[in-house]
Amino acid sequence: MFGREKVKILDGPTPIEYLPRISEELGVNFYIKRDDLTPLAAGGNKLRKLEYAVKEALDEGATMLLTVGGVQTNHGRLTAAAAAKFGLRCAIVTAGTYPGEISANLLLDRILGADVIIENGGIGMDFDEIAKKYIEKYEAEGEKVYYITVGGSDVTGALGYIECAEELTAQAKELGIEDGRVITTSGSLGTYTGLYCGLRAMDSPLSLTGIAIMPYDDSTKRRAEELISGACERFGFDVPSSWDDLNIELDYTQGSYNNPVKEVRDAILLMARKEAILLDPCYTGKAFAGIIKMIEEGKIEKGEDIIFIHTGGMPGLYTKHHREAFEEELKDGIYIVEQ
Numbered sequence: 495m496f497g498r499e500k501v502k503i504l505d506g507p508t509p510i511e512y513l514p515r516i517s518e519e520l521g522v523n524f525y526i527k528r529d530d531l532t533p534l535a536a537g538g539n540k541l542r543k544l545e546y547a548v549k550e551a552l553d554e555g556a557t558m559l560l561t562v563g564g565v566q567t568n569h570g571r572l573t574a575a576a577a578a579k580f581g582l583r584c585a586i587v588t589a590g591t592y593p594g595e596i597s598a599n600l601l602l603d604r605i606l607g608a609d610v611i612i613e614n615g616g617i618g619m620d621f622d623e624i625a626k627k628y629i630e631k632y633e634a635e636g637e638k639v640y641y642i643t644v645g646g647s648d649v650t651g652a653l654g655y656i657e658c659a660e661e662l663t664a665q666a667k668e669l670g671i672e673d674g675r676v677i678t679t680s681g682s683l684g685t686y687t688g689l690y691c692g693l694r695a696m697d698s699p700l701s702l703t704g705i706a707i708m709p710y711d712d713s714t715k716r717r718a719e720e721l722i723s724g725a726c727e728r729f730g731f732d733v734p735s736s737w738d739d740l741n742i743e744l745d746y747t748q749g750s751y752n753n754p755v756k757e758v759r760d761a762i763l764l765m766a767r768k769e770a771i772l773l774d775p776c777y778t779g780k781a782f783a784g785i786i787k788m789i790e791e792g793k794i795e796k797g798e799d800i801i802f803i804h805t806g807g808m809p810g811l812y813t814k815h816h817r818e819a820f821e822e823e824l825k826d827g828i829y830i831v832e833q
């Protein structure tokens with residue numbers, strides 16, 4: 495793809511499924527692309543990026559992957575999985591609040607053998623800065639560290655979704671979707687910008703909408719522009735890279751990152767009870783709640799063809815604060831019969 499090699503983690507294209515009961519409920523033609531069904535450790539979008547990052551790491555002779563993120567980072571879990579699969583050590587450096595229990599992604603990280611460092615109380619710390627300290631520490635111990643920035647969202651990682659844009663365009667054509675709208679949740683922007691570059695570069699008939707899951711400031715917008723212009727420079731294509739050319743909705747963030755929100759839980763229940771597909775409370779559930787709102791507001795028209803990318807994240811349901819909120823609302827359907 496664009497002259498780049500990768501290791502193989504995915505098993506070919508991920509399926510696109512039509513969801514009849516959600517389509518009927520929302521009045522649109524709702525398709526879902528199952529990137530949550532990618533092979534390793536509960537799957538997710540980061541594996542597409544990691545195919546390219548791991549190849550680069552192995553080529554450079556790295557012995558260890560080190561990445562950064564929030565305490566419950568899905569990207570950290572999948573980096574740990576890819577490291578295990580390719581015989582590398584892994585460390586996940588996080589900043590945030592230790593939840594007081596080792597559950598959800600934290601538990602999976604350790605099962606997969608990664609070290610997890612929690613800079614407790616370090617909300618808002620600069621991830622690339624904290625990483626430096628730990629890269630030095632592991633290199634002093636004799637490791638050769640390959641560093642992956644937050645969310646795997648760098649130019650190398652973007653390749654995963656540039657490639658996915660081709661896959662999507664071919665699948666949509668096969669399904670007879672002529673000019674559908676691809677919708678993805680957007681966090682650290684690698685997924686959105688990769689898809690944007692790929693769809694624009696190949697002149698795909700599909701349009702693209704991102705739904706931000708946390709507030710973006712000017713520096714985030716600049717980051718999006720840099721990712722696109724960096725990809726253009728490195729892979730030799732030419733697509734507009736100004737924020738104004740992008741279509742990322744900023745109205746459905748629910749105020750902050752990974753917060754428990756009733757509307758999001760309701761959206762998760764709707765998808766689970768209509769289609770038996772599990773979304774997550776941080777990314778895909780929030781984006782789906784945004785889609786429902788956009789349909790109500792007329793931003794998405796009735797009858798539109800939508801392809802929603804399920805980017806994974808299901809282990810997030812077991813995160814302490816989300817689990818407790820669900821428990822409170824769902825406990826009335828648990829019947830404890832004393833024997």
Ligand SMILES: Cc1ncc(COP(=O)(O)O)c(C=O)c1O
Binds near residue numbers: 568685774806
């Ligand atoms: C499950 C899930 N979906 C979506 C995203 C957002 O992808 P990106 O960071 O590339 O914008 C992430 C990022 O961590 C994620 O874990």
